[in-house]
Amino acid sequence: MAVEHRSGGDGSSRKQRNAGLPDGWQDVFLAALASTSNVAASAREAQVPPARAYEARRGDPAFFARWQAALCEGYDHLEMQLLQRLRDGEIKPASGAKRGTRTFDNATALRLLIAHRETAARQRAIASDGNAETVLAAIDAKIEALRSRARDLPASPADGDQGDAP
Structure with a gap:
């Protein structure tokens, strides 16, 4: 769902704000957000300033909904990584030893x-x-x-x- 802006209702304001931004940046941004849960890193991946991503989130309800879904997916990934680490343990260096020791939290x-x-x-x-x-x-x-x-x-x-x- 596109949000119309008040500059004549023809979408020209949106086109002006997106001028100079890579095509499809929102899809790249959201894919990175889903895998990292990190807005700044996702903006770098999409080659846009983080402020532009936040502006798009505020101005476009559809983008906001996709942002929320990407964050949920990112948190699911994070939880799975944490569970993997808790199940398998972490290899930590042991003082004076050639090999690390597997520890569990x-x-x-x-x-x-x-x-x-x-x-x-x-x-x-x-x-x-x-x-x-x-x-x-x-x-x-x-x-x-x-x-x-x-x-x-x-x-x-x-x-x-x-x-x-x-």
């Missing part, structure tokens, strides 16, 4: 797990298409299976000493 990994536990549980429920009745029926079935197995177990000699146990 367990505290950060634990904080991430706690922060995303509810989201993960919700996604699992959606994926299994389970509702409350289905979950309760599954729990009841498991309890009944446990009771059935307990009834089928042979009585131990110690059980006879306790009188009439159910």
Whole structure:
């Protein structure tokens, strides 16, 4: 959706502001923003001043929406990189050793797990298409299976000493 500016309504103001800018700079900028989450680096990649990118964001609602989507994608990439590092560890130099030592940031990994536990549980429920009745029926079935197995177990000699146990 293009935003008209007040200089006659023919888009000439937009053309004047985009004069001298590379064609397709917005697409290049947004692709870089999605991969780096960094406005200044994305503007360099698109060969535009960062102020021009911010101006376009303020003046064009469609560009603003694409900017937000690119930032979300960038944060998703960042989260995946962090998870990779937390899972695989980092090689840090060990003093006096020829090789580094793999270290793990367990505290950060634990904080991430706690922060995303509810989201993960919700996604699992959606994926299994389970509702409350289905979950309760599954729990009841498991309890009944446990009771059935307990009834089928042979009585131990110690059980006879306790009188009439159910």
